[in-house]
Amino acid sequence: MQQSQEKKNMKEMEFFTEYGDANRYRILEVIGKGSYGVVCAAIDTHTGEKVAIKKINDVFEHVSDALRILREVKLLRLLRHPDIVEIKSIMLPPSKREFKDIYVVFELMESDLHQVIKANDDLTREHHQFFLYQMLRALKYMHTANVYHRDLKPKNILANANCKLKVCDFGLARVSFNDTPTTVFWTDYVATRWYRAPELCGSFCSKYTPAIDIWSIGCIFAEVLTGKPLFPGKSVVHQLDLITDLLGTPKSETIAGVRNEKARKYLNEMRKKNLVPFSQKFPNADPLALRLLQRLLAFDPKDRPTAAEALADPYFKCLAKVEREPSCQPISKMEFEFERRRLTKDDIRELIYREILEYHPQLLKDYMNSEGSNFLYPSAIGHLRKQFAYLEENSGKSGPVIPPDRKHASLPRSTVHSSAVNSNAQPSLNASDSRRVSIEPSRNGVVPSTSAYSTKPIGPPPRVPSGRPGRIVESSVTYENDRNLKESSYDARTSYYRSTVLPPQTVSPNCFFHPNTMNQEKRGGTEAASQPKPQFVPTQCNSAKPAELNPNPYVQSQHKVGIDAKLLHAQSQYGPAGAAAVAVAAHRNIGAVGYGMS
Numbered sequence: 001m002q003q004s005q006e007k008k009n010m011k012e013m014e015f016f017t018e019y020g021d022a023n024r025y026r027i028l029e030v031i032g033k034g035s036y037g038v039v040c041a042a043i044d045t046h047t048g049e050k051v052a053i054k055k056i057n058d059v060f061e062h063v064s065d066a067l068r069i070l071r072e073v074k075l076l077r078l079l080r081h082p083d084i085v086e087i088k089s090i091m092l093p094p095s096k097r098e099f100k101d102i103y104v105v106f107e108l109m110e111s112d113l114h115q116v117i118k119a120n121d122d123l124t125r126e127h128h129q130f131f132l133y134q135m136l137r138a139l140k141y142m143h144t145a146n147v148y149h150r151d152l153k154p155k156n157i158l159a160n161a162n163c164k165l166k167v168c169d170f171g172l173a174r175v176s177f178n179d180t181p182t183t184v185f186w187t188d189y190v191a192t193r194w195y196r197a198p199e200l201c202g203s204f205c206s207k208y209t210p211a212i213d214i215w216s217i218g219c220i221f222a223e224v225l226t227g228k229p230l231f232p233g234k235s236v237v238h239q240l241d242l243i244t245d246l247l248g249t250p251k252s253e254t255i256a257g258v259r260n261e262k263a264r265k266y267l268n269e270m271r272k273k274n275l276v277p278f279s280q281k282f283p284n285a286d287p288l289a290l291r292l293l294q295r296l297l298a299f300d301p302k303d304r305p306t307a308a309e310a311l312a313d314p315y316f317k318c319l320a321k322v323e324r325e326p327s328c329q330p331i332s333k334m335e336f337e338f339e340r341r342r343l344t345k346d347d348i349r350e351l352i353y354r355e356i357l358e359y360h361p362q363l364l365k366d367y368m369n370s371e372g373s374n375f376l377y378p379s380a381i382g383h384l385r386k387q388f389a390y391l392e393e394n395s396g397k398s399g400p401v402i403p404p405d406r407k408h409a410s411l412p413r414s415t416v417h418s419s420a421v422n423s424n425a426q427p428s429l430n431a432s433d434s435r436r437v438s439i440e441p442s443r444n445g446v447v448p449s450t451s452a453y454s455t456k457p458i459g460p461p462p463r464v465p466s467g468r469p470g471r472i473v474e475s476s477v478t479y480e481n482d483r484n485l486k487e488s489s490y491d492a493r494t495s496y497y498r499s500t501v502l503p504p505q506t507v508s509p510n511c512f513f514h515p516n517t518m519n520q521e522k523r524g525g526t527e528a529a530s531q532p533k534p535q536f537v538p539t540q541c542n543s544a545k546p547a548e549l550n551p552n553p554y555v556q557s558q559h560k561v562g563i564d565a566k567l568l569h570a571q572s573q574y575g576p577a578g579a580a581a582v583a584v585a586a587h588r589n590i591g592a593v594g595y596g597m598s
């Protein structure tokens, strides 16, 4: 027993090395490995929430990798949407100049769509529909921000037991600005071939469009329907062969528009193939789903619908509601100004550090005040230096010299900052919190400092619909940002002070239920007991009146608690595949009750 505890402590030590915040998180287990490092499930001891911590090793070893990481953390800070994975925090490194690894704290998801597909060969039509709906909603949001994901595949869609999906891995994503030569984007295109749009299988065109993501979503959806990848090409040419085997040879106008001469020639000389009817290829699928799928998989990108158009497709008649499919304000060019410069490793380090500070608002404020250059980094050394300076300054004065207390020596690093806040009382501030704090009205017009705020103990984390900041813009009242607060010209500080009205996710994962506020919801055991907790009364999707949908994405029936427990149990026992199986099987229990189907 003692031995296993020691082993666990060792594991945590190894994982966090010397990061001060390590005390805050208790590592549970390794849940994933990617090319950039390892992902662990952990408990945030401040909030009781489960989180996923991704340790990215040697961030600055290669400039290209460091840039990828910078883009990803920046985009995930800017794209706040219930269908996009959220960064909760990034741990403050022990030294601004020398840090090599970064620890990104995400909301924890239970599995990913790849696992879900692999472990379940009997997903229902309702699953299909709800999966596609969420993916398109995420796309609509990111595309209106002018962000193209470029690497959508089942593994990059995280999934929960309640069928909630969230897009992750924005490492290959790009923001498109009108005056940026879009061809630049082609040069580094290394996304997974199977989900690659035909125009990417040989540089068919120079204009890079969001339709490439629409194609990928089409491929993913087909995989959800059949359980198998739709176009598992072994090479780019094979990929084009598989695509044309299903869709037929493209129209001559489409081929004529292909810029790449070799690709054009290849398509022109290809034997003529006819479209295979989708009802034949996907015999058990909903015909409306297939009609939409065919639109998503149009060979010519111009023929593919936008995400917003796809959401308006009759397939989603009983599910879609434009107010819960928010758009996003286009991302400011200034945020990606670094893309136009040739950056050294130190430049990128500075930029990543600046991103990390977004999750440590008080430090960010200090950093902004000192304009970065003479920012006194509040590491242990910084603190020691301060104490020495204080002693030196005051040594001539009468009476004993009492240096400023070092209250924070053994506390998580994020609680140590130059404004000497009572660390015990400091709430867990992350980028989201900081923005929420900053929009609190103040009498003198000054944005209240977070250190003042920090004297109050923080409550449980805000529930998504009521407290989550976002950049959502849409006509709906619920989603509308205060446009006056949205600067047209960028000021680095304004992103910190920006008022962001929250994106309530109006679709319950059990989207066919409607709420009855008599009962109580439970989420991870940390929700405020005082919140009204709804119960769900099952309704059918195709009832005459569309079900009233609860705004809380985490609203669940009482069954949900049991499902989560089962899923997590399966996850540790059988790994993610087992978890996915249980997740969907469990959901089906709800489905059978909820959908009123046999």
Ligand SMILES: Nc1ncnc2c1ncn2[C@@H]1O[C@H](COP(=O)(O)OP(=O)(O)OP(=O)(O)O)[C@@H](O)[C@H]1O
Pocket: 031, 032, 033, 034, 035, 036, 037, 039, 052, 054, 085, 106, 107, 108, 109, 110, 111, 112, 155, 158, 168, 169, 171
């Ligand atoms: N928030 C999360 N919750 C649960 N699991 C996660 C989360 N984020 C990542 N994972 C798991 O960790 C794995 C690796 O994460 P991720 O894909 O982000 O790393 P990466 O190094 O960028 O990977 P890649 O090599 O695909 O680019 C994922 O496949 C997923 O299973």
